Amino acid sequence: MDRIRVKASATSANLGAGFDVLGLALDEPYDVIEVEPADRLAIKVIGVGSESIPLDPERNTAGLVAKEMGRDVLITIYSGIRPASGLGSSAAPAAGVAFAINELFSLGYTREELVPIAARGEVAAAGVAHADNVGPCLLGGLTIVCGGQAESLEMPEVGVVAIMPDVKVSTRVAREALPACIPLREMVQNVGKACMLVAGAAKKDPYLIGRSLADSFNEKYRSPLIKGYEGVKAGAMREGAYGVAISGSGPTMIALCPRDRAKAIEKAMRDEFLSYGISCESFVTRVGRGVKII
Numbered sequence: 001m002d003r004i005r006v007k008a009s010a011t012s013a014n015l016g017a018g019f020d021v022l023g024l025a026l027d028e029p030y031d032v033i034e035v036e037p038a039d040r041l042a043i044k045v046i047g048v049g050s051e052s053i054p055l056d057p058e059r060n061t062a063g064l065v066a067k068e069m070g071r072d073v074l075i076t077i078y079s080g081i082r083p084a085s086g087l088g089s090s091a092a093p094a095a096g097v098a099f100a101i102n103e104l105f106s107l108g109y110t111r112e113e114l115v116p117i118a119a120r121g122e123v124a125a126a127g128v129a130h131a132d133n134v135g136p137c138l139l140g141g142l143t144i145v146c147g148g149q150a151e152s153l154e155m156p157e158v159g160v161v162a163i164m165p166d167v168k169v170s171t172r173v174a175r176e177a178l179p180a181c182i183p184l185r186e187m188v189q190n191v192g193k194a195c196m197l198v199a200g201a202a203k204k205d206p207y208l209i210g211r212s213l214a215d216s217f218n219e220k221y222r223s224p225l226i227k228g229y230e231g232v233k234a235g236a237m238r239e240g241a242y243g244v245a246i247s248g249s250g251p252t253m254i255a256l257c258p259r260d261r262a263k264a265i266e267k268a269m270r271d272e273f274l275s276y277g278i279s280c281e282s283f284v285t286r287v288g289r290g291v292k293i294i
């Protein structure tokens with residue numbers, strides 16, 4: 001094999017209380033990552049937000065992963081995920097390149113073993129190697145990452161509505177909005193919510209999953225960065241959403257819902273943002289199955 005192309009989809013990290021631990025794979029939007037052996041490591045970027053994505057391998061998440069894996073390759077990123085939106089735009093190339101190099105050079109890593117390797121690419125974007133985007137991007141479904149270990153759970157059939165308000169919130173800035181410490185009582189509530197969300201996935205109970213998205217510390221400290229957040233969340237719930245959360249570090253908001261309610265929920269959330277004078281992109285998708293060769 002002298003060249004490989006993979007589809008690496010957007011992801012929604014944190015899922016409320018699961019900060020830096022839980023993440024959900026989406027089916028779209030997605031990047032296409034092409035990797036081929038070369039004399040030196042080089043990167044090309046085409047598509048959505050390419051002007052804000054560094055070509056220097058040391059400052060690009062995909063470049064850091066290729067260096068970590070010790071391979072000189074030409075990486076072409078066909079970007080389909082808007083950067084700094086909370087949809088894992090920096091993670092998709094990192095996960096895609098880790099998977100592609102593993103296949104291209106027959107390195108023999110499992111998808112789970114690729115998670116910590118891909119996470120180190122995130123240092124280029126967020127300054128830390130958080131794995132809650134690369135985990136779901138590689139494994140699909142709902143993922144749990146902790147201390148270099150990654151597990152994936154099937155989700156029940158749910159619709160996913162993503163609303164991307166026309167504001168930029170970089171992960172780095174959004175991480176600075178979080179306190180270094182939280183009270184013990186708040187930690188207990190967040191651990192409980194995260195565990196209930198995982199229980200909901202294990203029991204295929206979308207209502208339990210939805211209820212567990214609410215009132216997290218990620219929402220408490222970051223929703224002030226998203227004008228209209230409470231109104232948009234209320235609009236989604238009125239139309240039948242199971243639950244709403246900030247996607248990753250935001251500003252994208254996601255709603256999990258019955259698939260036949262998705263379009264009505266998408267419209268309600270967009271209308272709410274518009275009532276605050278904020279235009280949005282939006283899309284309806286479903287839970288993804290992880291990076292794949294195309």
Ligand SMILES: Nc1ncnc2c1ncn2[C@@H]1O[C@H](COP(=O)(O)OP(=O)(O)O)[C@@H](O)[C@H]1O
Pocket residue numbers: 052053054059060061062077082083084085086087088089090091093094124125126169170171172248249250
């Ligand atoms: N391969 C990459 N793809 C996208 N963004 C990258 C990449 N490498 C570095 N970056 C930087 O990371 C920023 C996006 O990261 P981040 O703020 O975490 O967005 P998101 O919430 O979409 O993951 C970009 O603006 C860019 O400066």
Ligand SMILES: N[C@@H](CCOP(=O)(O)O)C(=O)O
Pocket residue numbers: 011012013014019020021085086087088089090130132133171174175247248249250
């Ligand atoms: N746990 C991270 C997740 C960042 O997700 P992104 O999609 O915004 O990159 C955080 O909340 O900082």
